[in-house]
Amino acid sequence: MSAVAAGIEIDVLVSEVGPRDGLQSISPVMSTADKKAWIDALAAAGVREIEVGSFVPAKLLPQLADTDQIVAHARAIPGVVVAVLVPNLKGALRAVETGAHKITIPVSVSESHSLRNVRRSHAQMIDEVRAIASMIAEVPRASRPSFEVGLSTAFGCAIEGPVQERKVVELAEMAIRAGADEVGLSDTTGYGNPTQVRNLTRAVWSAIGRERLSGIHLHNTRGQGLANVVAALDVGLTTVDASLGGIGGCPFAPGASGNIVTEDLVFLLEAMGLRTGIDIMKLIEARGVLERALPGEALYGFVASAGLPLGFAPASERAAVGASEIV
Amino acid sequence: MSAVAAGIEIDVLVSEVGPRDGLQSISPVMSTADKKAWIDALAAAGVREIEVGSFVPAKLLPQLADTDQIVAHARAIPGVVVAVLVPNLKGALRAVETGAHKITIPVSVSESHSLRNVRRSHAQMIDEVRAIASMIAEVPRASRPSFEVGLSTAFGCAIEGPVQERKVVELAEMAIRAGADEVGLSDTTGYGNPTQVRNLTRAVWSAIGRERLSGIHLHNTRGQGLANVVAALDVGLTTVDASLGGIGGCPFAPGASGNIVTEDLVFLLEAMGLRTGIDIMKLIEARGVLERALPGEALYGFVASAGLPLGFAPASERAAVGASEIV
Numbered sequence: 196m197s198a199v200a201a202g203i204e205i206d207v208l209v210s211e212v213g214p215r216d217g218l219q220s221i222s223p224v225m226s227t228a229d230k231k232a233w234i235d236a237l238a239a240a241g242v243r244e245i246e247v248g249s250f251v252p253a254k255l256l257p258q259l260a261d262t263d264q265i266v267a268h269a270r271a272i273p274g275v276v277v278a279v280l281v282p283n284l285k286g287a288l289r290a291v292e293t294g295a296h297k298i299t300i301p302v303s304v305s306e307s308h309s310l311r312n313v314r315r316s317h318a319q320m321i322d323e324v325r326a327i328a329s330m331i332a333e334v335p336r337a338s339r340p341s342f343e344v345g346l347s348t349a350f351g352c353a354i355e356g357p358v359q360e361r362k363v364v365e366l367a368e369m370a371i372r373a374g375a376d377e378v379g380l381s382d383t384t385g386y387g388n389p390t391q392v393r394n395l396t397r398a399v400w401s402a403i404g405r406e407r408l409s410g411i412h413l414h415n416t417r418g419q420g421l422a423n424v425v426a427a428l429d430v431g432l433t434t435v436d437a438s439l440g441g442i443g444g445c446p447f448a449p450g451a452s453g454n455i456v457t458e459d460l461v462f463l464l465e466a467m468g469l470r471t472g473i474d475i476m477k478l479i480e481a482r483g484v485l486e487r488a489l490p491g492e493a494l495y496g497f498v499a500s501a502g503l504p505l506g507f508a509p510a511s512e513r514a515a516v517g518a519s520e521i522v
Numbered sequence: 523m524s525a526v527a528a529g530i531e532i533d534v535l536v537s538e539v540g541p542r543d544g545l546q547s548i549s550p551v552m553s554t555a556d557k558k559a560w561i562d563a564l565a566a567a568g569v570r571e572i573e574v575g576s577f578v579p580a581k582l583l584p585q586l587a588d589t590d591q592i593v594a595h596a597r598a599i600p601g602v603v604v605a606v607l608v609p610n611l612k613g614a615l616r617a618v619e620t621g622a623h624k625i626t627i628p629v630s631v632s633e634s635h636s637l638r639n640v641r642r643s644h645a646q647m648i649d650e651v652r653a654i655a656s657m658i659a660e661v662p663r664a665s666r667p668s669f670e671v672g673l674s675t676a677f678g679c680a681i682e683g684p685v686q687e688r689k690v691v692e693l694a695e696m697a698i699r700a701g702a703d704e705v706g707l708s709d710t711t712g713y714g715n716p717t718q719v720r721n722l723t724r725a726v727w728s729a730i731g732r733e734r735l736s737g738i739h740l741h742n743t744r745g746q747g748l749a750n751v752v753a754a755l756d757v758g759l760t761t762v763d764a765s766l767g768g769i770g771g772c773p774f775a776p777g778a779s780g781n782i783v784t785e786d787l788v789f790l791l792e793a794m795g796l797r798t799g800i801d802i803m804k805l806i807e808a809r810g811v812l813e814r815a816l817p818g819e820a821l822y823g824f825v826a827s828a829g830l831p832l833g834f835a836p837a838s839e840r841a842a843v844g845a846s847e848i849v
């Protein structure tokens with residue numbers, strides 16, 4: 196369970212989704228300069244993967260209309276993987292043109308949610324995945340982005356209710372067959388529980404292989420976000436999404452809101468002795484950018500207000516700790 | 523991992539501490555009638571153990587001055603274990619007189635915290651434990667309460683900083699030698715992390731035996747409460763403290779506040795397929811008593827506002843679920 200990014204070894208990759216997932220549900224458009232400052236602050240804190248925007252039509256989502264500029268800015272920061280969301284082939288083409296390192300297309304395991312969210316069936320979405328994979332295959336290897344299918348509503352749907360594990364596994368297999376490099380599991384509705392996280396991860400792993408699923412996107416809608424992270428770590432997942440200040444969620448899933456708070460997640464991991472490469476205090480400082488740029492918007496999280504424990508040592512400063520101290 | 527209470531089998535005992543730990547830090551004195559209504563609502567939801575009060579001098583804690591009446595009321599509810607906190611032998615005598623089923627004396631692993639909180643050294647506290655154990659031993663077996671030492675600041679202290687595992691184990695051994703039936707681990711400051719929960723539980727178990735430590739009291743100060751519960755369940759603990767609406771904490775530990783929210787904990791457990799015997803919707807209704815009786819007091823928790831997932835089935839209704847579904 197270790198990954199090397201920017202030359203420093205880490206145990207868990209915290210993937211920040213705030214600039215896309217967080218902003219997406221906020222109406223007042225943040226200035227391009229503020230977005231750049233936010234990303235700079237995240238990178239300065241040691242964040243190594245940032246979902247910086249989405250290539251959807253500007254008319255549909257004016258908040259993210261400057262994604263091309265943001266990608267260009269983030270690409271210039273050494274050691275940061277620049278991820279973007281795309282709804283279709285057209286968006287993926289723009290992502291490739293701007294040089295994003297990672298492209299994710301969300302595919303909802305609940306077909307009702309897919310139809311309501313993007314007005315497309317599973318078959319249509321998988322066709323889109325295939326078209327994007329073919330397009331990406333033509334990109335010269337040196338600048339070819341990685342391509343992920345994000346399986347949303349994987350833990351339950353606010354329209355359909357429980358989602359069968361079998362259905363998630365089937366879509367994961369279809370996504371990989373259609374040419375995706377990997378899939379991610381997304382608890383869009385905040386329905387997930389630790390037992391489900393363990394079972395679903397194992398089921399998808401045994402269907403498509405461990406290297407094809409490394410990450411999980413959990414929501415804190417019912418306060419279960421970090422509890423689910425513990426289960427994800429137990430089973431061996433090494434990439435976890437989160438959002439600074441916990442902003443964002445899914446505006447199309449009724450009642451669902453609240454990403455995991457990056458600050459609280461990083462505290463959890465570092466306290467457990469798992470290196471993230473992220474400086475918690477700098478992360479908390481980065482909230483200042485959001486407070487100034489999004490006045491009146493609620494920021495969440497406990498660590499930012501409670502502070503670090505007296506005498507707290509992050510994982511990287513505990514090299515002398517015996518292996519028996521870390522489960 | 524199963525316990526039988528009130529004739530219905532459960533997997534995890536949720537021990538409600540709101541009427542003592544929650545109220546303790548709230549200034550406006552709640553009426554005895556409201557406290558009774560609160561306890562009745564908890565019991566009606568299926569809560570099987572309730573810490574109903576504390577036998578401290580009324581002058582020091584007017585909020586809990588009616589504990590004798592509350593114990594008498596709670597004892598009349600079939601199937602409810604009535605627990606009380608005591609600071610010393612005098613309090614324990616009153617607890618025995620009123621017929622409490624369970625008596626807990628807090629002993630802080632951090633001596634600085636103990637001196638600041640109750641102005642007593644470890645040696646003085648262990649003397650008190652010995653005196654209480656001797657007194658309880660004289661009570662006729664049929665009405666003899668169980669006697670627990672609650673090891674506070676077991677995961678770290680806001681005055682001393684990190685607390686050595688060795689220190690916790692030593693105090694646990696001293697408490698048992700002094701005559702306590704069992705010890706509990708308390709994360710008074712909200713410093714704990716899942717790795718520490720696992721390690722500390724195992725260390726205490728190997729020192730005093732598994733049957734001497736069954737429960738854990740976690741705080742959500744840094745948002746880690748339920749994440750720590752997952753670790754506690756993994757390792758095999760079967761009793762978890764929580765407080766309706768998350769009220770309470772430790773008024774003497776600077777910066778520490780926020781018990782685990784009972785509603786969110788019960789959701790976690792039931793979603794994982796672990797039976798609590800508690801009806802979540804009735805628990806959420808019970809918040810109404812607090813809203814009326816404690817106007818202006820903040821209530822916490824996510825499940826109460828987000829609601830249950832569509833199609834959610836509690837553990838007891840999932841008897842047909844295969845064993846493979848439950849880790």
